[in-house]
Each structure stands twice: as C-alpha cells, then as structure tokens.
Amino acid sequence: MLAAMPPPAISSPASSGAPSSRGRGDACPGALRLHRADDGALARVRVPGGLLTDTRATALGSAAESLGDGEVHLTSRGNVQLRGLRPDCGAELAERLGAAGLLPSAPHERVRNVVASPLSGLDGRGVRDVGPWLSELDALLCADDGAAELSGRFLFVLDDGRGDVDALGGDVSLLAEDSSSALLRIGTGRSVLRVPAAWAPRAALMASAAFLERASDTGAWRVSDLPGEGDGLLDLVAKRLRAAGVDVVAAGYRDAPGRSDGPGTGIVTGTSPGQAALSAGLPLGRATSAQWRALVDTARHRGRGELRLTPWRGVVVPAVERRGAAEALGALGKAGLVVAPDSPWTGVGACIGRPGCARSLADVRADAAAAAGAVGPLPVYWSGCERRCGHPRGTWVDVVAVPGGHHVSVVREGEPAVPVRVCGGPDGLAAAVAAARRAHG
Known part of the structure; x- marks a missing residue:
C-alpha cells in the first residue's frame, strides 16, 4: 500500500474570499498533502468518528514529537493536525501513518471526514450505537473510486439521536430514529428520508454520489455551495433506493429532543455495569506530548485501548472501571487537561494565530490565556483574522483580532452579530469577553 502512495505534496494557502470552484483545486490539507504555514508544514490526519486505538494514537504522538512541534492539535471535526513539520518529512510521515493503519486508502485520505456522536453506546442516551454505521461507511468510502472525488471539506455526520453532531451542519447526515430506521438528511434542509437502519451507510454513500453528479456542473465543494442547497438531491436518492428494492419514506426534519452541544468534562456513567467513560478537554485544542501520553496510557491501562476525539476538541476514554474512574480523571487533570466544568479553559477555543499563521493579526492563544478567567x-x-478558521456553530462569543484591537460579539445563528471594538490592555479585553459570555438570555 505504501509503495502506491503519491509523493507527499506541500500546498500553499488558498486565497481568502475565493469562491468554491473545482477549477481552483481543493487546497484542503491532508496527511499526504502538507500545507505550508508560517510555523512549518502542517498535516491533517482524518480520524473517522474520532476513533483511535491506543496504537494509532501513539503513532500520532510519536510523529508530532519527532517530526513536528511536539503537540497534537484537534480540529472542529475531531481530526488531528500535526504542525511545525519539516518540509522534507512527508515521505517519512506517510510511512509512519500507513504502518499504523491510519491511511487505509491513499486516494481517499482527505475525504474520510466523518463525525459521530462521541458518547454513542456509552451513556445510554442515544437511540442506537452508531459505531457499526461508522465502520461500514468508512469501508464503503475507501472502496468507492468515485468517492475519492469528494472535497476535503465534505462532511458526513452520524448522530445517534441525541442531536449533538447533527448540529454541526453536515453535507450528508444519518440520524438514528429507532432501532430499525434512520433519517437521511442532505445539507441543512428541512426534509429527510426515512431508510432502513441496515441500509443507512449505503444510502449516505449514494447521497454523496448524487452530490458529485450535481457538483460536476456547478463547481461546488459542499452541499451549501449548490444552487438551492441541493434541491432535488433527496428525491434522486429516494428514486435510486427504491429501484434497489429499499422501502423509503419522505419525512420532515425535527430537532432531536434534548439536543446537546457534546459531552461535558468529567466522569460519564452509562449502561455497562461497573464501567464509566472519562471526558476531558484539551486547552485550546492542543495536547502536549506529556498530555497525549497521559491520555494514551489511560486508555491502554484503564480502558479498552480506545480514544474518541470529539468535534469540541475533547477526548473520551471509554470502558474505565467505575471504582477507579475518579483517580484516573484526577491524573488527567494533573497533566493539565480540562476535567471539570469550572476550569477556566472550559468552552475556550482559538485558531493557531501568530506566529503560526501569516494572516493572523495577533497571538490569540496568548490573548485567550490572559483572559482565561473570563468565564x-x-x-x-x-480568531486572528476575519476568516475565523475552526470556529464553533450555534451561539458563541466571537473575538476577532483587528488592527489596533479586537472585535467582541455574540454570534447567534440567524441573527446579525453586533461587534464591540475593544482596544487597550488585557484587563479591558477580559472584561468585555466575560460580559459577552454571560449574555446568553
């Protein structure tokens, strides 16, 4: 497999504000296509569903230490970024990742963008465990030549019915409805297709194929780029499923009851007797080598050798013995991870900022640290610039570096944000951020 991999390439950043167009080329970085940043080369390793074995997590940590800046960076899709890489390390990185099983198909390595409910099957809240869907969909993607044409931005969502990852705005989403059926959603439309649960991953792949057919005429990278946001795609998929003998029904989309923003930090109890899961956050989405080893060691020696990376830049360690869960969580806290809701780092995120990004106007990670008490x-x-790379969805406080200061505003979907300009020292900025974070009425 490794011998067939193309030589790793380094791409330059796409120009800001350029329209989505297949003529421009997909500049989204991957593990085999490195991105040139101010702090060195960057690799983005897709981790479908955020699921990592301890062996694969160790391989990522080792690559970060020996080839990059020593830190493991999580993305808003539960993927991993390795930063500060040497420009000439591409071949060695590909060999390391391939040997660990992190590159099952070189042509598909950038399109394996799948997020799944991180606590699915662990806490008893979801309608069903979407783990089997995740395994099947990833295998289908890697085996389909046409799927390799999807962009590195295209997103599949597998929601177990609790409504957490459904809120992330996938291009193709599967929502567990009950033990026998799933709802297929394309884009953020208000129509869905009820399909048999056993057919759900194949229906999702068919939906992506239908998107590609439409995208070939429009140059779209994502469903939201299509005229009418993909009107008619759901009908086309329904027609093809029925032709295959699958019973499908059109339905209306409804938000999941008890919709959540992802797992909180701490101990997660569930349905397995004597077991719990640990949920920890990474300050600003980064784990030092020591913190990453602490997570891997906990999964290996306390759990079942598994980590689940979340789209909220956290990590879940499943299957920890409940009687030792508090001690294990405390050890992660001592390593500097976020393990309690009252941590000053809870809910705080940032782009890479200066000096890693040439577009950034400020060292926003240092700014965030200085205002960490603004809970x-x-x-x-x-964000270091107006692009807001990696920002969350829903309602959140937006802090953007601008010439001479920052703009602070509360972003609510569907409502225009009204920024307040803050200039001067860190105390005034912290006060403005704290006031905005309390503006949740």
Missing part, C-alpha cells in the same frame, strides 16, 4: 455559560472562540 461564562457561552463558549468563546478567538
């Missing part, structure tokens, strides 16, 4: 119910995201 409140709303999450806050710090």
Whole structure:
C-alpha cells in the first residue's frame, strides 16, 4: 500500500474570499498533502468518528514529537493536525501513518471526514450505537473510486439521536430514529428520508454520489455551495433506493429532543455495569506530548485501548472501571487537561494565530490565556483574522483580532452579530469577553 502512495505534496494557502470552484483545486490539507504555514508544514490526519486505538494514537504522538512541534492539535471535526513539520518529512510521515493503519486508502485520505456522536453506546442516551454505521461507511468510502472525488471539506455526520453532531451542519447526515430506521438528511434542509437502519451507510454513500453528479456542473465543494442547497438531491436518492428494492419514506426534519452541544468534562456513567467513560478537554485544542501520553496510557491501562476525539476538541476514554474512574480523571487533570466544568479553559477555543499563521493579526492563544478567567455559560472562540478558521456553530462569543484591537460579539445563528471594538490592555479585553459570555438570555 505504501509503495502506491503519491509523493507527499506541500500546498500553499488558498486565497481568502475565493469562491468554491473545482477549477481552483481543493487546497484542503491532508496527511499526504502538507500545507505550508508560517510555523512549518502542517498535516491533517482524518480520524473517522474520532476513533483511535491506543496504537494509532501513539503513532500520532510519536510523529508530532519527532517530526513536528511536539503537540497534537484537534480540529472542529475531531481530526488531528500535526504542525511545525519539516518540509522534507512527508515521505517519512506517510510511512509512519500507513504502518499504523491510519491511511487505509491513499486516494481517499482527505475525504474520510466523518463525525459521530462521541458518547454513542456509552451513556445510554442515544437511540442506537452508531459505531457499526461508522465502520461500514468508512469501508464503503475507501472502496468507492468515485468517492475519492469528494472535497476535503465534505462532511458526513452520524448522530445517534441525541442531536449533538447533527448540529454541526453536515453535507450528508444519518440520524438514528429507532432501532430499525434512520433519517437521511442532505445539507441543512428541512426534509429527510426515512431508510432502513441496515441500509443507512449505503444510502449516505449514494447521497454523496448524487452530490458529485450535481457538483460536476456547478463547481461546488459542499452541499451549501449548490444552487438551492441541493434541491432535488433527496428525491434522486429516494428514486435510486427504491429501484434497489429499499422501502423509503419522505419525512420532515425535527430537532432531536434534548439536543446537546457534546459531552461535558468529567466522569460519564452509562449502561455497562461497573464501567464509566472519562471526558476531558484539551486547552485550546492542543495536547502536549506529556498530555497525549497521559491520555494514551489511560486508555491502554484503564480502558479498552480506545480514544474518541470529539468535534469540541475533547477526548473520551471509554470502558474505565467505575471504582477507579475518579483517580484516573484526577491524573488527567494533573497533566493539565480540562476535567471539570469550572476550569477556566472550559468552552475556550482559538485558531493557531501568530506566529503560526501569516494572516493572523495577533497571538490569540496568548490573548485567550490572559483572559482565561473570563468565564461564562457561552463558549468563546478567538480568531486572528476575519476568516475565523475552526470556529464553533450555534451561539458563541466571537473575538476577532483587528488592527489596533479586537472585535467582541455574540454570534447567534440567524441573527446579525453586533461587534464591540475593544482596544487597550488585557484587563479591558477580559472584561468585555466575560460580559459577552454571560449574555446568553
């Protein structure tokens, strides 16, 4: 497999504000296509559903230490970024990742963008465990030549019925409805297709194929780029499923009851007797080598050798003995991970900022650290420029570096944000952020 991999390439950043167009080329970085940043090369390793074995997690940590800046960076899709890489390390990185099983198909390595409910099958809240869907969909993607034409931005969502990852705005989403059926959603439309649960992953792949057919005429990378946001795609998929003998029914979309924003930090109890899961956050989405080893060691020696990376830049360690869960969580806290809701890092995120990004106007990670005491119910995201790379969805506090200061606003979907300009020292900025984080009425 490794011998067939193309030589790793380094791409330059796409120009800001350029329209989505297949003529421009998909500049989304991958594990075999490195991105050139100010702090070195960057690799983005797709981790479908955020699921990592301890062996694969160790391989990522080792690559970060020996080839990059030593840190493991999580993305808003539960993928891993390795930063500060040497420009000439591409072949060695590909060999390391391939040997660990992180590159099952070179042509598909950038399109394996699948998020799944991180606590599915662990806490008893979801309608069903979407783990089997995840395994099947990833296998189908890697085996389908046409799927390799999807962009590195295209997103599959597998929601177990609790409504957490459904809120992330997938291009193709499967929502567990009950033990026998799933709802297929394309884009963010209000129509869905009820399909048999056993057919759900194949229906999702068919939906992506239908998107590609439409995208070939429009140059779209994502469903939202299509005229009418993919009107008619759901009908086309329904027609093809019925032709295959599958009983499908059109339905209306409804938000999941008890919709959540992802797992909180701490101990997660569930339905397995004597077991629990640990949920920890990574400050600003980064784990030092020591913190990453602490997570891997906990999964290996306390759990079943598994980590689940979340789209909220956290990590879940399943199947920890309940009687030792508090001690294990405390050890992660001592390593500097976020393990309690009252941590000053809870709900705080930031892009890479200076000096890693040439577009950034500020060292926003340092700004976020200086204002870490500005706690409140709303999450806050710090951006070094107007692009807001990696920002969350829903309602959040938006802090953007601008010439001479920052703009602070509360973003609510469907409502225009009204920024407040803050200039001067860190105390004034912290006060403005704290006030915004409490503005949740």
